[in-house]
Amino acid sequence: MISLIFFVFVGVLMFASVFLLARRKPRPEGGSTALVEARQALKALQGGLLPVELVQRVFAREDLEYVRSEAPRVRELFMNERKNIALLWLAQVCTQIRSLQRFHGGAARHYARLNPRLELQLAMSFMGLLSACKALQVVVYVGGPYAAPRMVGAVATATAQACRISEESLAFLKAAPMGALGSQSASL
Amino acid sequence: MLASLLVPAVGCALEAGLLLRGTRARLLSKHPFFYVYICGSLIGTIVAVAVMIKSPQLFERSYWAIQLLTLILGYGILLEILNNVLGPYPGAEKFARSSGLAAFILAFCFAFIAPLFFPNHSGRAVVEFERNLRFVQSVFIFGLVAVIAYYGIPMGRNMKGMMVGYGLYVATSMVSLAVRFYAGTSVIQMWTAIQPLALNGSLLIWLIALWSYCPNPSPDHTIHLEQDYEALVSRTKGLMGAIRAYIGKAERA
Numbered sequence: 210m211i212s213l214i215f216f217v218f219v220g221v222l223m224f225a226s227v228f229l230l231a232r233r234k235p236r237p238e239g240g241s242t243a244l245v246e247a248r249q250a251l252k253a254l255q256g257g258l259l260p261v262e263l264v265q266r267v268f269a270r271e272d273l274e275y276v277r278s279e280a281p282r283v284r285e286l287f288m289n290e291r292k293n294i295a296l297l298w299l300a301q302v303c304t305q306i307r308s309l310q311r312f313h314g315g316a317a318r319h320y321a322r323l324n325p326r327l328e329l330q331l332a333m334s335f336m337g338l339l340s341a342c343k344a345l346q347v348v349v350y351v352g353g354p355y356a357a358p359r360m361v362g363a364v365a366t367a368t369a370q371a372c373r374i375s376e377e378s379l380a381f382l383k384a385a386p387m388g389a390l391g392s393q394s395a396s397l
Numbered sequence: 398m399l400a401s402l403l404v405p406a407v408g409c410a411l412e413a414g415l416l417l418r419g420t421r422a423r424l425l426s427k428h429p430f431f432y433v434y435i436c437g438s439l440i441g442t443i444v445a446v447a448v449m450i451k452s453p454q455l456f457e458r459s460y461w462a463i464q465l466l467t468l469i470l471g472y473g474i475l476l477e478i479l480n481n482v483l484g485p486y487p488g489a490e491k492f493a494r495s496s497g498l499a500a501f502i503l504a505f506c507f508a509f510i511a512p513l514f515f516p517n518h519s520g521r522a523v524v525e526f527e528r529n530l531r532f533v534q535s536v537f538i539f540g541l542v543a544v545i546a547y548y549g550i551p552m553g554r555n556m557k558g559m560m561v562g563y564g565l566y567v568a569t570s571m572v573s574l575a576v577r578f579y580a581g582t583s584v585i586q587m588w589t590a591i592q593p594l595a596l597n598g599s600l601l602i603w604l605i606a607l608w609s610y611c612p613n614p615s616p617d618h619t620i621h622l623e624q625d626y627e628a629l630v631s632r633t634k635g636l637m638g639a640i641r642a643y644i645g646k647a648e649r650a
Contacts, residue, residue: 210579
């Protein structure tokens with residue numbers, strides 16, 4: 210019975226993946242568009258979404274304590290507004306991570322010296338990160354912005370891991386040191 | 398008798414139509430492995446029907462032999478997809494070959510080595526064998542779909558139809574064989590007819606998708622990606638430094 214359930218599950222997975230492949234809309238080919246999107250994603254993550262001050266501001270419990278003590282009548286309104294901000298922040302983080310992942314995939318697919326092990330690690334990191342973002346969205350939607358403070362830290366940790374692996378994966382793209390070329394030309 | 402011949406007859410007609418259309422649209426040379434499979438399947442069906450009419454006692458043995466032969470030829474379709482879809486993208490192709498090899502080894506161990514330690518003497522070994530081979534094919538196809546989706550590789554109508562059709566056939570075959578193996582002789586007639594019907598469905602998908610030549614979009618190599626990409630890498634490193642600092646502050650807090 211277990212083997213039957215297993216094979217039926219694999220079959221259903223196959224049906225779903227093939228169905229999604231059939232419905233997939235092709236993304237336009239073009240390095241410049243992807244570059245612009247990736248730069249914007251990096252800028253958004255670096256400057257706008259991941260700074261400590263912003264994250265602490267969004268999820269600060271001090272604001273909740275203040276409202277509870279000083280203005281309890283507006284507590285519900287405060288919780289709703291803060292929840293909306295938290296959900297918006299999470300949605301933006303997800304969008305920018307997806308944009309980075311798309312850019313990385315679009316560039317890495319052309320390079321024959323790609324490292325499959327690192328690519329797999331990076332793919333797992335991206336998938337894990339996006340899944341964590343989605344899970345956090347559900348938790349915040351159901352439980353409010355202060356429901357899972359540790360998950361917020363975990364999402365940030367996973368983002369750092371994805372960036373670290375991405376750096377390793379892109380190491381072969383580093384330019385050759387100019388010093389060696391300069392000394393060779395001098396000797397000629 | 399006539400009712401049992403209807404499904405293979407429709408299958409033969411669709412296969413003949415595919416070969417004819419492939420000749421007229423000059424697709425035979427573009428997708429040789431695929432048309433070898435179609436040719437093999439057509440010949441196999443004709444032989445199976447002839448044996449069924451002439452000597453029903455030999456039918457079951459010949460059916461499984463033909464089925465396994467066409468299954469092996471079916472790997473040619475996967476090779477077509479690998480060459481035509483991933484060929485222009487060496488990085489993605491390398492990743493697909495490496496992960497495909499790993500998945501094949503795992504699936505092979507599960508499908509063929511595990512039964513050596515846990516043998517099945519129920520007499521339904523052929524059903525189990527084909528089910529396991531279909532499972533290995535499913536793993537391959539799923540891996541290909543995952544690589545194509547992850548790297549955002551565009552596909553033309555021909556390749557998309559080939560993949561969708563074969564994926565549906567393999568998935569349906571695997572599930573129907575799993576049910577037949579589990580239920581044994583008590584399985585209702587419907588389950589034994591599902592596999593040929595699924596093949597006819599796939600043949601129809603292929604006939605529509607391969608009606609004319611529709612190449613995959615070619616990758617754009619005119620942009621000097623390396624120069625801009627180095628700037629992007631240096632920015633990514635800056636971002637990583639900021640993220641690491643953020644993690645450090647959060648942990649201390």
